[in-house]
Amino acid sequence: MTGAPVDLACELLVQSLVAWRVAGSVERAGDGALVIAGNAKDIRIDRAPPHLMFRWMVTVDGRQRPAISLVAVLRQVREALDPGYAANRVRIAVAPLVPAS
Amino acid sequence: MGTDVIPVSVLTGFLGSGKTTMLRHLLGQPEFARTAVIINEFGEVGIDHELIAASEDSFIDLQTGCLCCKIRTDLAQTLADLLRRRDEGRCVPFERIVIETSGLADPAPILQTLMTDTTIAGRLVLGGVVTTVDAVNGAATLSREGVSQKQVAVADRIVLTKSDLAGALTEFAEPALLHRLEELNAGAPLLIAEHGRIDPRLVFNAGLYDPRTKSTDVLAWLVEESHGHTHARHDADIKTYAIVLDKPIRAVALTLFLEALAEHCGDDILRLKGIVNILESPDRPAVIHGVQHVFHAPAWLDRWPSDDRSSRIVFITRRVPRRWVEVLLEAISEEVADVPVGG
Numbered sequence: 149m150t151g152a153p154v155d156l157a158c159e160l161l162v163q164s165l166v167a168w169r170v171a172g173s174v175e176r177a178g179d180g181a182l183v184i185a186g187n188a189k190d191i192r193i194d195r196a197p198p199h200l201m202f203r204w205m206v207t208v209d210g211r212q213r214p215a216i217s218l219v220a221v222l223r224q225v226r227e228a229l230d231p232g233y234a235a236n237r238v239r240i241a242v243a244p245l246v247p248a249s
Numbered sequence: 250m251g252t253d254v255i256p257v258s259v260l261t262g263f264l265g266s267g268k269t270t271m272l273r274h275l276l277g278q279p280e281f282a283r284t285a286v287i288i289n290e291f292g293e294v295g296i297d298h299e300l301i302a303a304s305e306d307s308f309i310d311l312q313t314g315c316l317c318c319k320i321r322t323d324l325a326q327t328l329a330d331l332l333r334r335r336d337e338g339r340c341v342p343f344e345r346i347v348i349e350t351s352g353l354a355d356p357a358p359i360l361q362t363l364m365t366d367t368t369i370a371g372r373l374v375l376g377g378v379v380t381t382v383d384a385v386n387g388a389a390t391l392s393r394e395g396v397s398q399k400q401v402a403v404a405d406r407i408v409l410t411k412s413d414l415a416g417a418l419t420e421f422a423e424p425a426l427l428h429r430l431e432e433l434n435a436g437a438p439l440l441i442a443e444h445g446r447i448d449p450r451l452v453f454n455a456g457l458y459d460p461r462t463k464s465t466d467v468l469a470w471l472v473e474e475s476h477g478h479t480h481a482r483h484d485a486d487i488k489t490y491a492i493v494l495d496k497p498i499r500a501v502a503l504t505l506f507l508e509a510l511a512e513h514c515g516d517d518i519l520r521l522k523g524i525v526n527i528l529e530s531p532d533r534p535a536v537i538h539g540v541q542h543v544f545h546a547p548a549w550l551d552r553w554p555s556d557d558r559s560s561r562i563v564f565i566t567r568r569v570p571r572r573w574v575e576v577l578l579e580a581i582s583e584e585v586a587d588v589p590v591g592g
Contacts, residue, residue: 156579156580156583157580159576160576163572163576163577164513166570166572166573167514167570169568217505217581217584218580218581218584219508219509219581223512
């Protein structure tokens with residue numbers, strides 16, 4: 149899997165901190181990982197190895213979890229940075245995904 | 250949408266803003282001859298319904314509490330009962346339903362009920378939200394009452410009432426009030442009612458579904474918000490903006506995008522509506538709309554309403570940055586770009 153360019157993912161994370169009104173910083177490490185600092189947490193986001201079904205690996209204070217999409221990355225990052233966050237677990241069923249012919 | 254779809258219009262506005270007066274006038278017009286009315290009054294003794302001269306068999310007064318916070322189930326049940334009575338010929342075959350909310354009601358849960366309740370799904374469609382604003386006291390109310398701001402923000406039409414008490418528009422409508430309304434919702438046309446009188450055609454043909462033609466009128470529904478320009482309104486909390494995309498969007502990207510909005514913004518998405526060019530369905534655009542964390546399943550139009558095939562999504566939000574919304578959709582679209590079409 150390839151997925152979104154890292155720079156676009158980086159901007160999404162920067163903008164997400166703004167949207168969530170959470171203090172923190174986002175930087176791109178020399179190895180390409182995205183590193184987030186905030187709420188006394190160290191978060192690192194890497195591309196998942198190509199043989200996995202996941203796109204990303206999110207490491208929060210040393211604990212690594214896979215994320216299948218950027219939406220899943222955002223969920224993990226916000227849970228780590230925003231103690232008051234209670235994820236709305238509603239699922240949007242765009243069903244059918246395309247109109248019945 | 251089928252020919253039996255009945256539009257449900259929501260008439261809202263703060264206490265004393267002239268909803269009942271306007272509705273009483275509207276119900277006297279031939280265009281409203283076949284209208285069922287649900288009035289929600291807050292308090293032990295309702296009086297608004299006494300002011301409405303409507304057919305008894307198509308009129309329901311809900312006095313069990315405020316629609317927005319207590320009786321959503323009651324509303325769905327009431328609507329289902331109305332439809333059953335209509336089907337059984339026990340009331341006039343109404344072609345439209347108007348719900349007058351209490352002046353204290355947050356309209357969002359009411360809209361969500363209309364969009365999601367399975368007992369009424371398929372028979373009813375949101376016919377538009379009309380919000381009355383008192384020309385005399387409106388500015389003060391909007392600065393003081395958060396719920397009145399929300400009532401304006403979700404409107405498809407805003408009706409300025411009591412202009413007769415304050416003179417001609419240019420004189421009575423304080424610049425502060427007009428400015429405030431534009432900040433909150435510049436996309437909704439501003440209409441004037443004098444002594445409650447207003448052209449019914451201007452007021453209640455504000456929804457996605459046009460009962461006259463029994464078809465969808467997405468361009469009228471989206472109004473000017475979707476024309477690509479940014480309305481840089483800077484109310485302290487509520488902002489309106491439109492996102493326009495020339496490239497089609499994958500269906501799965503739209504799903505993930507809406508999911509992320511609901512998950513992270515929830516109540517701060519006051520209203521979202523749009524027409525979307527789905528890559529997998531180039532000839533049949535999807536119409537989406539949502540209120541807070543509830544999104545209606547997309548309606549698929551039979552064809553594009555004009556030559557413009559760009560996706561246009563209008564957001565009315567509270568403290569949701571436009572740039573975040575833009576980059577979220579862009580990043581998700583890029584991420585799923587390698588997914589096979591239809592996958």
